[in-house]
Amino acid sequence: MASRAEERMQRQSARNGWLLSLPALGLLLIAALGPLLIIFVYSVLTPGQYGNVVWEFSWDGWVSILFTRDIFDGTLGLADAHLTIFWRSVSLSLMTTLATFALGFPTAWFIATRPPRQRGLWLFLITIPFWTNLLIRTFAINEVIRQEGVLNTFLLWTGVIERPLSIIYTDTAVLIGMAYVYLPLMVLPLFAAIDRFDMRLLEAGYDLYASRWQVLRRVILPIVKPGIVAGSILVFVPSLGAYVTPRVLGGGKNMMIGNFIELQFLAGRNWPLGAALSVTLLLIVTAALLIYVRAANRGSNPHG
Amino acid sequence: MAERRFEIGRIPGFATVAVATFVMLYLPIATLVAFSFNEGNSIAVWEGLSLHWYREAWDNQAVKDATARSLIIAVCAAVISTTVATMAALGTTRRAKFRGETFIYVAINQPLMVPEIVTAVALMIFFGMIKVATGYQGLGYLILAHSAFCIPFAYLPIRARLEGMDLSLEAAASDLYATPWKTFRHVTLPLLGPGILAGAMLAFVISLDDVIITEFVKSGGQDTLPTYMLGQLRRTMTPEVNAISTALLALTVMLLTAFFLLTRKRD
Numbered sequence: 001m002a003s004r005a006e007e008r009m010q011r012q013s014a015r016n017g018w019l020l021s022l023p024a025l026g027l028l029l030i031a032a033l034g035p036l037l038i039i040f041v042y043s044v045l046t047p048g049q050y051g052n053v054v055w056e057f058s059w060d061g062w063v064s065i066l067f068t069r070d071i072f073d074g075t076l077g078l079a080d081a082h083l084t085i086f087w088r089s090v091s092l093s094l095m096t097t098l099a100t101f102a103l104g105f106p107t108a109w110f111i112a113t114r115p116p117r118q119r120g121l122w123l124f125l126i127t128i129p130f131w132t133n134l135l136i137r138t139f140a141i142n143e144v145i146r147q148e149g150v151l152n153t154f155l156l157w158t159g160v161i162e163r164p165l166s167i168i169y170t171d172t173a174v175l176i177g178m179a180y181v182y183l184p185l186m187v188l189p190l191f192a193a194i195d196r197f198d199m200r201l202l203e204a205g206y207d208l209y210a211s212r213w214q215v216l217r218r219v220i221l222p223i224v225k226p227g228i229v230a231g232s233i234l235v236f237v238p239s240l241g242a243y244v245t246p247r248v249l250g251g252g253k254n255m256m257i258g259n260f261i262e263l264q265f266l267a268g269r270n271w272p273l274g275a276a277l278s279v280t281l282l283l284i285v286t287a288a289l290l291i292y293v294r295a296a297n298r299g300s301n302p303h304g
Numbered sequence: 305m306a307e308r309r310f311e312i313g314r315i316p317g318f319a320t321v322a323v324a325t326f327v328m329l330y331l332p333i334a335t336l337v338a339f340s341f342n343e344g345n346s347i348a349v350w351e352g353l354s355l356h357w358y359r360e361a362w363d364n365q366a367v368k369d370a371t372a373r374s375l376i377i378a379v380c381a382a383v384i385s386t387t388v389a390t391m392a393a394l395g396t397t398r399r400a401k402f403r404g405e406t407f408i409y410v411a412i413n414q415p416l417m418v419p420e421i422v423t424a425v426a427l428m429i430f431f432g433m434i435k436v437a438t439g440y441q442g443l444g445y446l447i448l449a450h451s452a453f454c455i456p457f458a459y460l461p462i463r464a465r466l467e468g469m470d471l472s473l474e475a476a477a478s479d480l481y482a483t484p485w486k487t488f489r490h491v492t493l494p495l496l497g498p499g500i501l502a503g504a505m506l507a508f509v510i511s512l513d514d515v516i517i518t519e520f521v522k523s524g525g526q527d528t529l530p531t532y533m534l535g536q537l538r539r540t541m542t543p544e545v546n547a548i549s550t551a552l553l554a555l556t557v558m559l560l561t562a563f564f565l566l567t568r569k570r571d
Contacts, residue, residue, distance in 0.1 A: 014402030020395025021408045024388040024455055031452035032415050035426035042429060103325045106315075110322030113313035124564065129329055131560055133513040135530050136549040140332035143339065143347050143546075150335050153349070183329065202312050212315060241419025243516050248537060258421040265425055265520075278422040289417055 036282070043275035053271050061272025065280065082260075089256040092175055093239035099179040100186035100235050101228070108190035108227075112197070123191065130184035138248045141180045145173055145249075169251030177249040178239050185238070186231040193227020229295035237285050257281055337553065340546035347543055357543040358551075367548065370532040374512055377443060377528065381450035382458075382508040388451075389458035389507075390500055394492075397466040413460075415453040423453070424520035431521055441523045449521050450511040457510045458503035461567060465499025498566045505559045505566075512552070 043061045045053040068079040111122040129137060144150045145167045152164035167173050197220065205215040221228070243258035250256070255263070257277060264274030340358070344351030361367045389412075396408055415423070431445045473495070477487040515530040522531065529548060536545050 010400050010402075013399040014404075017395040017399055017402050018404065018408075021392040021412075024392040024459070025408065025411055027384070027388055027448075027452050028411055028414065028455060031427065031448045032418075032423060033411065035430035036418065036423070038429050039422065039426045103321060103328075106318035106321035107325045109313070109315065109318050125326060125329075127564075128557060128560060129333070131509060132333070132556055133515075133530060133549075133552055135513075135515050135533060136336070136553060137333070139533070139545065139549060140336040143335055144332045148346075148349075180328070180332065183325070199313055206312070216315065237417075238419070241421055243421045244534070247534075258419070261421055261425060265428065271429075274425060278425055281419055282422050285417065285419055 039275045039278050039282075041275075043272055043279050045272050045275075047270045047272050051265070051269070051271060058272065061270070061274075061276040064270065064273050065276055085255050085257065085260050088171060088254065089240055092171060092178065092256065093236050093242075095175055096178040096182060096239045097186075097232050097235045099175070100183050101232065103179070104183055104186035104190055104231065105228075108187050108194050111187075111191050112194040126184050126187050126191075130188065134181055135244055135248075137181045138177055138245050141177050142168070142248055145176060168249065169253060171250070171254055173249040174242075174246045174254055174256070177245045178242060181245060182235045182239060185234040189230035189234060190224065190227045193224040193230070197223055226295050230292060233288050233292040233295075237288050240284065241281055333553070336546050337550045339543050340550040342543045342546075345542050347541055347546060357547040360542075361544045361547045361551075364544070366527070366532060367529075367544075370527045370529045373443065373526065374528040374530075377446050377450050378508050378511040380447045381454050381511040382504045384447070384451040385454035385507045386458040386462075386500060386504040389455050389503060390462055390496070392455075393459055393462040393466055397463055398469075398471065413456045416456050420453075420516040424517045427517060428520040435523070443526065445521050445523075446518060446526065446528075449517050450514060453514070453517065454507035454510050457506040461502040461506060462496065462499045464567075465496055465502075469495055502563050502566045505563050509556055509559055512555070 042053055044057055044059065046056040046058045046060065048054050063076070064079065065082065066079060067076040068082075069076055107126075111119060111126070114122055142149070146152075147164055147166065147168055149168070151167075152161075155161045156164060167176070201219055201223070202215055205219045210218070240256075241258050242256055243262065246254060246256040246259055250259070252259075258281075261274050261277050261281070264270045264277065339347045339350075341353050341355065342351055343354040343356055392408065392412060396405055427445075427449050431449075435441060435445075469492075474487050474491050477491045478484070482490070513530060514528075515534060518528050519531050519534065522528070527535065529552065533545055533548060
């Protein structure tokens, strides 16, 4: 049982904890968390004529995520253009996740199985692109895949192709770009999981006559699963909210949700719809992160 | 033992994929850097080595202004976010877990979780209201926004440093009749120094790199380097963008190297 003095000290310690955190919380409330609440409010208001909103309650912002109102008879129909954008966002994000996993898993495995002295260097090589400006990396991949870019120049020069490949401004370009910029987000958690992996389990597997494929499927993958979940979420979440990469490589036509949100606000068309889309994106991301937290907790508990 | 562990972990094809991945990771960046030294005005056809585009960027008033703005914002954001993050880190480590601690932790890391485009739009609306109400259009909004989303980047390395710190030195100081403030000033702060510096550097890099929030929050004529570069997309791109990118890249790599040297565990 805690004595009264101890109890008082604990209470004081908690108060100091709050007091010390207060400036950070205040700043976040003004310039990050608080404004998010405005988005919720704006999603149920009426669009103003020249952008902005009129302060009248309306569900139209939410309804127009999926439906459009016919301008002649006022009936609701599915908004095909919107659905195309959602489908593109989700499918491109999933494909990005798969592509980064296909490349990232062998890479993380390779780094984790280097001799300890080299490992830091290889890891540093992954970290540099991770911290490098996303825009710069998108420009870099743009210079490689554009019409008169390095890839086409090289392929034409070697005679592999006769006409330049038209990759830029397609979904493929956005996919390549996102896989390129988000790859480090996959490799780092995978490495963390593989690094903890006890290599003696492999010996046990091989001693029991398992093939390499069986060892990979039945021993390695189940054990590093938390790392796989973490990496997948870390890639999927920013892919879904991507703005810069589709803008630079998709060329305005191949929009994703992020660009679609911008369109609602900057072209001054429909702020409530933009707000409703933002809330939707926020909810999907929150759901994904909850899955991540659960997987991460399971990962830290070896008996889970 | 190390030799054997190394062998057993070999999976055929993995090394090849890994090396190919590293090449793919660096080839585009290398291309970008290489063409910044191009003599001609193409970003795809090599016409000889020169510093032409660095001079071009250096003489460009718009680039100069954007650079100055980027640096002012990044320095302010780094100082502000590191200060509040240091306090928060001191408040949330090395004491008995208290009610609300998890809330504080989640709130501080919230900028890492919310998609940037959502925050950007929210800030555009909110700061838009304030701009109309007060008439103030200055850099303050950008500094405020950057300071906020840099907080977790400053907080995490400082917290990591605090958690690894030995409490006995501070206990010794108070045993020797040092006041809490003196203990903090002469024991805790010097020990925490590398963590704070590392946090500040990350915050600086993150602020310097930001595109989306800046793009939505800035008033007219407040381009930073990244938004200036994004704006160049509408024109024919010249190696000037490559030169700016390379300079930014060099700065980032330098800061990161310093960061790793500072946070490296000395075993």
